[in-house]
Each structure stands twice: as C-alpha cells, then as structure tokens.
Amino acid sequence: MATAKSALRRENKAKRLQRVGKLARGKFVSAANVAQVLKRVIEPGDILCLEGDNQKQADFLANQLASLDRKDLSDIHLVMSCITLPAHIQLFKKGMIRQVDFCYAGPQGTAVADLVKAKKFPVGAIHTYNELYARYYIDLTPRVALIAAAQADRKGNLFLAANTEETPAIVEPTAFSDGIVFAQVNEIVDKLPRIDIPADQVDLVVQAPYPMHLQALFTRDPAAITDVQVLMAMVALRGIYEKYGVQSLNHGVGFNTAAIELLLPTYGERLGLKGKICKYWMVNPLPTMIPAIESGWVESVFAVGGEVGMERYTAAHSDVFFTGRDGSFHSNRAMGQLAGHYGIDMFIGASLQIDINGNSSTVSKNRITGFGGAPNMGCQPAGRRHPTESWLKVGAEANPGPGSPPGRKLVVQMVETFQSGRVPTFVEELDAQDPSIRKALHGVAPVMIYGDDVTHVVTEEGIANLAACRSIAERQAAIRSVAGYTPVGLKRRKRDTEELRRRGIVQFPEDVGVSPREASRSLLAAQDIKGLVRWSNGLYDPPPQFVDW
Amino acid sequence: MTRGPLFHEQTARQRIAALVDPGSFDELLAPPERITSPYLAQLGIPVSFDDGVVIGRAKIGGRKIYLAAQVGQFVGGAVGEIHGAKLTGLFKAAARDRIPCVIIIESGGVRLHEGSAGEIAIAETMRAIFECRALKVPTLAVICSDIGAYGGMGILSTCCDFRVMTEHGRLGISGPIVIEKWMGKKAYDSSNRALVWKTSGGKTKYLLGDADALVHDDAGEIRDAIARLLGKSSPMSLKAVKARQAELAKRLKRFGQTQDADAVWKGMGVRDIEAASLASGPEFAAMAKRGK
Amino acid sequence: MEKFTKAFPSKPLKARTTKPWALAGVVGSGNLEVLLERAGASGTMECHVETSIPGYKSSWLAALADFATHYPAGGTKVTIHDQGAPPVLVNLRLRQAYDHLTGGDK
Numbered sequence: 001m002a003t004a005k006s007a008l009r010r011e012n013k014a015k016r017l018q019r020v021g022k023l024a025r026g027k028f029v030s031a032a033n034v035a036q037v038l039k040r041v042i043e044p045g046d047i048l049c050l051e052g053d054n055q056k057q058a059d060f061l062a063n064q065l066a067s068l069d070r071k072d073l074s075d076i077h078l079v080m081s082c083i084t085l086p087a088h089i090q091l092f093k094k095g096m097i098r099q100v101d102f103c104y105a106g107p108q109g110t111a112v113a114d115l116v117k118a119k120k121f122p123v124g125a126i127h128t129y130n131e132l133y134a135r136y137y138i139d140l141t142p143r144v145a146l147i148a149a150a151q152a153d154r155k156g157n158l159f160l161a162a163n164t165e166e167t168p169a170i171v172e173p174t175a176f177s178d179g180i181v182f183a184q185v186n187e188i189v190d191k192l193p194r195i196d197i198p199a200d201q202v203d204l205v206v207q208a209p210y211p212m213h214l215q216a217l218f219t220r221d222p223a224a225i226t227d228v229q230v231l232m233a234m235v236a237l238r239g240i241y242e243k244y245g246v247q248s249l250n251h252g253v254g255f256n257t258a259a260i261e262l263l264l265p266t267y268g269e270r271l272g273l274k275g276k277i278c279k280y281w282m283v284n285p286l287p288t289m290i291p292a293i294e295s296g297w298v299e300s301v302f303a304v305g306g307e308v309g310m311e312r313y314t315a316a317h318s319d320v321f322f323t324g325r326d327g328s329f330h331s332n333r334a335m336g337q338l339a340g341h342y343g344i345d346m347f348i349g350a351s352l353q354i355d356i357n358g359n360s361s362t363v364s365k366n367r368i369t370g371f372g373g374a375p376n377m378g379c380q381p382a383g384r385r386h387p388t389e390s391w392l393k394v395g396a397e398a399n400p401g402p403g404s405p406p407g408r409k410l411v412v413q414m415v416e417t418f419q420s421g422r423v424p425t426f427v428e429e430l431d432a433q434d435p436s437i438r439k440a441l442h443g444v445a446p447v448m449i450y451g452d453d454v455t456h457v458v459t460e461e462g463i464a465n466l467a468a469c470r471s472i473a474e475r476q477a478a479i480r481s482v483a484g485y486t487p488v489g490l491k492r493r494k495r496d497t498e499e500l501r502r503r504g505i506v507q508f509p510e511d512v513g514v515s516p517r518e519a520s521r522s523l524l525a526a527q528d529i530k531g532l533v534r535w536s537n538g539l540y541d542p543p544p545q546f547v548d549w
Numbered sequence: 550m551t552r553g554p555l556f557h558e559q560t561a562r563q564r565i566a567a568l569v570d571p572g573s574f575d576e577l578l579a580p581p582e583r584i585t586s587p588y589l590a591q592l593g594i595p596v597s598f599d600d601g602v603v604i605g606r607a608k609i610g611g612r613k614i615y616l617a618a619q620v621g622q623f624v625g626g627a628v629g630e631i632h633g634a635k636l637t638g639l640f641k642a643a644a645r646d647r648i649p650c651v652i653i654i655e656s657g658g659v660r661l662h663e664g665s666a667g668e669i670a671i672a673e674t675m676r677a678i679f680e681c682r683a684l685k686v687p688t689l690a691v692i693c694s695d696i697g698a699y700g701g702m703g704i705l706s707t708c709c710d711f712r713v714m715t716e717h718g719r720l721g722i723s724g725p726i727v728i729e730k731w732m733g734k735k736a737y738d739s740s741n742r743a744l745v746w747k748t749s750g751g752k753t754k755y756l757l758g759d760a761d762a763l764v765h766d767d768a769g770e771i772r773d774a775i776a777r778l779l780g781k782s783s784p785m786s787l788k789a790v791k792a793r794q795a796e797l798a799k800r801l802k803r804f805g806q807t808q809d810a811d812a813v814w815k816g817m818g819v820r821d822i823e824a825a826s827l828a829s830g831p832e833f834a835a836m837a838k839r840g841k
Numbered sequence: 842m843e844k845f846t847k848a849f850p851s852k853p854l855k856a857r858t859t860k861p862w863a864l865a866g867v868v869g870s871g872n873l874e875v876l877l878e879r880a881g882a883s884g885t886m887e888c889h890v891e892t893s894i895p896g897y898k899s900s901w902l903a904a905l906a907d908f909a910t911h912y913p914a915g916g917t918k919v920t921i922h923d924q925g926a927p928p929v930l931v932n933l934r935l936r937q938a939y940d941h942l943t944g945g946d947k
Contacts (some may be wrong), residue, residue, distance in 0.1 A: 222667075227933075228927075228929050228930070228933075242913070312612055416927065416928065416929070417927070417928070418927045418928070418929075420871070421896060421925070422894055422925065422927065460929040461929075484929065485900040485904050485927055485928035486900075487905050490899065490900070490903055516933060516936070517936070517937075520554065520557075521558060522554040522555065522558075527555055527558070528829070533827060534827065538823075538827065544741070544743065545740070547742060547743045547744075548742035548743060548745070548746045548750075549716070549743060549747075549750075549827065549828045560866075560867050561867070563866065569869060579862070580862065580864045580876050581861075581876070581878055593842045593893075594893070595842070595892075595893050595922045595923065595924045596868070596891075596922060597867070597868040597874060597922055598864065598874065598876055598920075598922070618871075620867050620868075622867045622868070622869025622870070622872060623867055623868050623869055678867050753868050
C-alpha cells in the first residue's frame with residue numbers, strides 16, 4: 001500500500017506532465033516550447049536541480065530558465081554543483097531563488113561575491129560534490145532536474161559520452177522519488193552507442209539548438225610550466241612519492257602537478273621509480289599524463305569527467321582508461337569522488353591561501369568560489385580500514401594515539417610561497433574568515449582543506465611534514481619554515497627551523513637529494529602542447545586555443 | 550626522450566654560450582660598463598645592463614664571427630637608441646674587418662619609448678648590412694622564437710644574406726594584433742594561433758623561400774646551419790634583385806587572393822597538411838622537397 | 842620604482858675567480874638580472890637593488906642576508922634590476938651568478 005506522501009508526489013508529477021500537454025510529443029519537446037514547458041512543470045517551493053559542473057553544462061535549459069521572470073517562477077530552492085554561467089546569476093538577479101545549495105562557483109566567483117554583498121544570494125550551504133549528492137537522497141531531493149546528455153534515442157534513453165560526470169547522481173534520486181527529469185541533448189539518433197540512463201528515468205527531452213557547453217578545464221600547456229615548478233615537482237617526487245611509495249593518487253589541475261606528470265618518464269625513470277609509484281589514478285584524462293602513459297607508468301585511470309580533445313586517445317587506450325563496450329570513455333563524478341575519498345594513497349593539490357595552521361582556501365573577499373571535489377579527496381577518511389604501504393608509513397610518523405586509526409592518507413598542499421604579482425600564499429589568517437563571508441554562510445568559514453587533514457606542505461623552499469608535528473606550535477613553526485620570504489615566513493625563528501630540520505619534519509631540497517641547479521624545464525618529457533600530440537601519436541586533439549601549428 | 554634545452558626557451562646569453570666555440574665569446578660593451586637606456590630610467594621602467602642586446606666577437610667551428618643576440622624578454626627585444634647603436638656598430642665592424650656577422654633576432658621592432666632613435670638606428674644598421682653584402686661579407690639572421698622578427702627587425706632580417714628559422718620562429722612586418730586591428734577580425738584573427746603560424750611561422754617562410762634553412766629547435770643544429778651558410782654569400786646585383794622581384798610578383802598573383810593559409814602550403818606542393826603541421830622543421834623541409 | 846643599497850657581512854670570496862664579473866637572468870616580467878662583480882671590502886657583499894614593485898624591501902633584505910650568510914661572498918658587489926621576480930628567483934639567480942663567477946658551473 002502506498003503511503004499518503006508518495007501517492008501525493010506521484011499524483012502531483014502526473015498533474016505537472018499533464019499541464020505540458022501538447023507542448024510535448026511523447027517525451028519530446030521542441031526547443032521553441034522549452035520555456036513554456038519549464039513554466040508548467042516547475043512549481044513555487046520546488047527543489048530544482050540544474051545540472052552543471054565545472055565541465056559540462058545544461059546550458060540551453062539554464063538559458064531558457066533565465067529567460068523567465070519572477071512572475072513565471074519564484075520561490076525556487078536551487079540545488080546545483082556549480083554556478084558557472086551568466087544565466088545562473090540571472091536567476092538570482094531576477095529574485096527567483098529562495099535558497100541555493102551548491103558546491104563551486106569558479107568562473108562566477110566574483111558575481112557571487114557581488115550577490116552576497118547585495119544580499120541577493122540566499123545560500124543554504126556550500127558543499128563538496130559528494131556531500132551535495134548525498135543530500136539529494138536525504139533532504140534535498142530534486143522535484144525537477146534539468147540535465148544534459150550527448151544523445152537520446154527515440155525512446156528517451158540517454159548516452160552521456162565521455163562526460164557522464166554527475167548525471168547519474170542527479171537522475172537517480174529524482175527519478176526514484178517521482179520527480180521530473182528533463183534532458184537537453186545534442187542530437188536525437190536511432191541507435192545509441194551505449195545506454196547510460198534508461199528511458200524510464202527520463203520524462204522530457206529536447207534537442208538543444210546548440211551543443212552543450214564543455215570546458216577544457218584540465219588542459220595545461222607544458223610551455224607555461226616554470227623552472228621553479230619543476231624544482232617543486234622534483235622535491236615532491238623524492239620527498240613524498242618515492243619516500244612513501246605512493247601507488248594510487250589524485251592530482252589537482254594546476255601546473256605544479258602537471259610538472260610531476262611530465263617528470264615521470266624522465267627524472268622519475270632516472271630515479272628507477274617506474275613500476276614502484278603512480279600506478280593507479282583517479283583523475284580526469286589529463287593531456288599532460290600522455291607521456292607517462294606512453295612510457296608504461298600507468299595501470300589505470302578512473303575519472304570524474306572527460307577532457308575535450310582526449311576522446312580518440314582514451315578510446316585507443318581502453319587498457320588504461322575506463323571505457324564502455326563501444327570503446328568510448330566513461331566517467332562518473334560521484335563514484336570518482338568516492339574512489340578519491342577511500343581508495344587512494346595520496347591527494348595532492350594547490351591553493352590560493354594557506355594559513356599558519358595549514359587551513360587553505362580559494363575564497364577572497366571579492367571572489368567566492370567554494371569547494372568542488374578537493375575536500376572529498378583532501379581529507380582523512382575516518383571510515384577507511386584497508387592498509388597500504390604508504391598509508392601505514394604516514395600513520396606511523398603521525399604516531400596515532402590509542403583511539404585513532406593506524407594509517408593516514410597523504411594530503412599534500414603544493415604551492416609557491418607567492419602567487420603572481422607577489423601576493424603571498426601564506427597568511428596569518430585566511431580571507432575566508434572575513435566576518436561578512438562567515439555571516440552569509442551561517443557562521444562557517446569556507447575552508448577548502450583543514451590543517452588537521454594536511455600531512456605535507458611543499459613549497460620551493462622545501463617540505464613541511466605536518467603529520468609528524470607533535471603540537472600546534474610545531475605545526476606553525478614547520479609552516480613558517482617553508483613559507484619563504486612571505487610575512488609569515490619572515491617570522492620564523494632560525495632555531496625552530498634548525499630543530500625541525502634535524503628531526504626531518506622540515507626538509508630542504510638538498511635534504512631529499514635535489515639540487516635546485518638541476519631544476520630545468522628541459523627535464524619535462526614534453527615542453528609544449530605539440531609535444532603532447534607527438535607523444536600521443538596524433539591521437540590527442542587539443543582545443544583550438546592551444547594549437548599553434 | 551630527455552633532450553638538451555630548447556633553443557627558443559633559452560636566454561640570449563645562454564644561446565650564445567650554446568652556439569659558439571667554448572670560451573670564444575668576447576663581449577663588447579659588457580654589463581659592468583653599465584651602458585643602459587636613459588629614456589627607460591626616466592620613465593621609471595627597469596633598465597638592463599645590455600639594453601636588450603648582447604654583442605661581441607666569437608668563433609663558430611674555428612671561424613671568426615661578429616655575433617648579436619637580442620633579449621626578447623626585455624621590452625619585447627625592442628630596439629632603442631643604445632640597443633640600435635650596438636647593432637649598427639657591430640655590422641660596421643663586420644664590414645671593416647671583413648668578418649661575417651650573425652644576429653639572433655627576437656624583437657617586435659622599434660622601442661616605442663625611444664621611437665625616433667630606434668628607427669634611425671635600424672635604418673643605419675640596414676645600411677651597414679648592405680655595406681657587408683657589397684663586400685661579400687656574409688650576414689645571417691637566426692629567427693627561432695615566438696617573439697620572432699617583426700617591424701623594423703623583420704625588414705632588417707630580410708636584408709641579410711640568409712635566414713635560419715625553426716618552426717617556433719615567426720617573421721613579418723606588422724604583428725598579428727596590428728593586422729587584425731586594421732583588417733578586421735574576419736580577415737585575420739590574431740587569437741587563432743594556428744593561423745598566425747601558418748602565415749608567418751618558420752615552415753611557411755621556408756616554403757616561400759624567405760628562410761634558407763628550417764632546422765630543429767636545438768643549438769647544435771642551428772650552429773650547423775650557420776656554419777654551412779657562412780661559407781656563402783648571396784649576390785646583391787641588379788639581376789638578383791630583379792629575379793627576386795619577379796618571384797614576389799608571381800607569389801602575389803598565385804596567393805594574393807587566397808583566404809586560406811593551407812592553400813599556400815598546398816600550392817607549394819605540401820600534400821598531407823595535417824602531417825606537415827605536426828612535423829618537425831627538418832621533416833617538413835623534407836616533405837616540401839618531395840612535394841616539389 | 843624603488844631603489845635601495847645595503848652591505849651585508851659575508852665571509853671573503855675565494856681568492857681567484859674565472860672572471861671578474863658574472864650575470865644571470867634577464868629583465869622581463871616576473872624576472873630579474875643579477876650582476877655580480879668583484880669589488881669592495883673583502884668582508885662585505887654590497888647590494889644595489891632597483892625594483893619595479895615597491896613595498897617589499899624587507900623580503901629583499903632577508904633574501905640577500907640569507908645569501909650572504911650561506912655563501913662566502915665578501916668582496917663582491919651585487920647589482921639587481923628587477924621586474925617583479927618572486928624571492929625564489931632572486932635566490933636562484935644569485936646562486937647562478939655566483940656559480941658562474943666562481944667557476945662552479947658553466
């Protein structure tokens with residue numbers, strides 16, 4: 001017997017679809033009718049999910065939504081991973097949103113900060129990806145989800161291509177709670193290469209007049225890697241990868257980690273590390289990984305999303321990448337984040353600011369970005385039980401007490417002491433602690449990764465092993481020791497640094513066998529995008545903005 | 550796959566050290582003399598000890614040369630008064646001593662902050678180059694970086710007997726942004742880097758005969774090309790100039806109306822455009838030869 | 842532009858060097874050039890800095906002082922033209938110039 005509540009939801013869904021009436025033929029809506037359909041299926045008070053992360057966007061549906069007005073649609077509780085498009089900002093400016101719960105606002109970070117100042121950004125909370133997906137199953141279950149797919153067939157089955165990303169994480173909770181799933185697709189075909197979302201979880205489909213927006217977010221031109229970044233990469237390889245025997249890992253999207261990827265077939269090979277480190281990856285198909293893959297370093301790569309231009313390369317390397325039976329690349333953001341949370345030895349990434357306690361953030365007073373997925377991976381998973389060599393080694397250094405786990409995941413922050421324009425990375429207090437930001441976020445400062453979770457900080461000055469510190473005072477001294485000539489670094493006491501260095505908690509490049517004189521771009525396996533294409537045997541098709549031949 | 554440093558990424562001083570016989574470089578007007586730009590200092594812009602060009606005597610394969618290397622990172626390698634005077638003096642010395650002169654160009658042309666002085670200096674340097682050529686003293690330009698040879702330095706490079714280029718090098722008069730500004734984005738999109746290199750990059754310049762050698766981005770190969778060309782000089786006779794003029798008229802007739810950079814490559818006998826685009830300099834040169 | 846001069850105590854440079862001066866780096870965005878010459882009193886490293894980004898004198902002095910402590914550089918004159926280089930490059934260029942001067946590196 002159905003409960004009253006589910007019966008109501010089911011009846012309500014039927015009513016909404018009835019209201020669509022002749023504006024759809026079966027599940028299929030023409031592009032011209034989309035705005036009308038949205039008006040009829042969304043009700044005030046709804047939790048509305050708009051698909052869009054930092055790569056793919058349901059941009060046609062978002063633009064159609066933004067073409068409506070407050071009188072058409074209001075009192076919406078918006079849930080979405082990423083506030084990325086100008087259309088998303090319009091929804092707030094038009095006063096259609098009662099509350100928003102999201103993860104990240106990269107390209108619109110400045111606009112979001114402006115909305116906060118204008119008190120037009122009624123935020124519930126900023127989440128990490130998996131935290132938000134989790135709430136889709138608990139208290140933020142969408143009534144209507146607007147999603148993006150590559151292709152639909154005539155029944156409404158969907159093919160998501162390389163950028164599966166978070167579509168399943170949105171569709172499942174919506175479809176199984178009598179919500180409405182509305183998909184924009186690039187094309188409608190007779191037969192799909194593979195079915196990623198079955199038709200009975202899809203209510204409405206529109207062929208968008210333009211293909212969905214896809215950002216080449218993970219493409220880093222090796223030409224922009226500096227000698228200093230090569231130095232840091234060498235220090236990290238010796239002082240962390242080699243030392244702990246890191247087998248499985250996630251890399252951030254910055255140039256620092258791109259340098260590490262490009263050093264594996266050269267410097268890494270010279271150190272005899274091939275087959276000993278960096279075998280299993282949870283990372284998007286980074287073009288800068290091509291030389292390492294071609295050199296036989298990489299066993300497997302699972303990804304949260306695709307990368308523009310890597311389609312042919314990944315299809316040709318199904319022994320390394322996860323691919324469908326049709327040979328095309330497969331990704332899944334929720335599962336990738338889960339893998340990055342529990343399954344890896346190390347997370348290594350960069351940040352804009354790190355405070356003396358090791359907390360980091362990318363938020364400033366004028367730019368509110370949020371988290372994305374880094375905190376899912378850049379944390380100690382308290383539920384982890386399986387040991388690995390690296391996990392136990394770090395754990396032993398951290399000297400856990402009787403009530404804590406024996407191992408630790410490596411959580412590494414790799415930053416230059418100064419950002420461009422001589423802005424110091426190390427600060428006494430994060431901008432994220434600004435009272436106005438905290439107030440907008442109900443008292444919670446948007447800290448990306450907490451100092452307690454960080455095991456190591458790597459800078460051009462050296463490595464600070466925070467996991468091995470025995471007190472907060474020691475951790476602060478270790479951070480100051482590698483903070484260079486920033487105001488934070490200038491406050492270090494020579495005696496503290498020397499003592500920490502003696503105990504191996506602070507290590508300078510020469511302490512891990514790296515001579516800064518050797519650090520040179522010529523060590524990189526590829527010095528530019530063209531070099532990557534050559535390594536790929538012509539299978540990598542870089543986006544036009546990266547092509548100069 | 551570890552290689553030596555890429556030539557286009559090296560600094561002027563590193564390039565000199567990599568090109569010439571070890572220990573043979575003798576710098577003229579060296580940094581301790583502190584002959585820096587008074588104009589930049591007045592404008593509160595940092596100055597440089599060499600004012601953006603390193604000059605001196607050296608040997609390549611035992612053979613004496615005069616050598617200049619521009620510093621592209623310093624105000625775009627642009628030619629100011631001192632920079633220009635160093636170039637003029639060097640080529641004059643080459644003519645006086647009958648010693649070949651090599652210039653590694655990396656410059657957008659005249660330095661705006663000292664425009665007139667720069668213009669005059671480039672004109673005087675060209676005159677000195679022609680003096681060399683009249684005396685059959687070889688002059689040679691190497692163009693091997695993204696900054697390339699533009700403006701007055703683009704013209705100056707074509708006054709030399711020979712040009713050695715790499716696929717990274719670019720050669721032109723107006724830079725891409727200037728062309729776009731005057732002709733419109735539809736005619737020339739300066740942000741389309743593939744278009745920019747297809748129209749002014751080393752490969753196209755080699756096809757059209759503006760570059761005499763297209764070599765790897767590597768000091769050893771560039772040195773070999775220099776050594777090969779230093780044995781020759783290209784005559785500055787009326788006949789030679791007329792022949793060149795006829796060649797250019799033919800080129801204009803053939804390609805003057807084309808909107809497509811690939812059409813020039815195809816017209817010059819390159820069959821597989823995609824493979825040619827990815828090919829290294831010497832591979833491309835071989836493909837172009839087969840096409841002919 | 843900000844200009845300053847300061848001498849730091851340093852152990853004397855070795856008696857013989859391959860040449861009387863050495864230059865490292867270029868003046869370009871985020872970069873700097875360092876000219877290192879044999880000059881002055883044997884117990885001090887005399888520094889002249891011209892930088893396009895004012896307001897970082899304390900970082901500069903700390904970086905230069907560290908260098909004078911770590912390397913015997915007494916009897917040298919350091920002249921720097923800077924266009925916004927990060928301190929790590931200041932260190933690296935000083936070291937490169939020093940190696941050139943003392944013949945420690947080619």
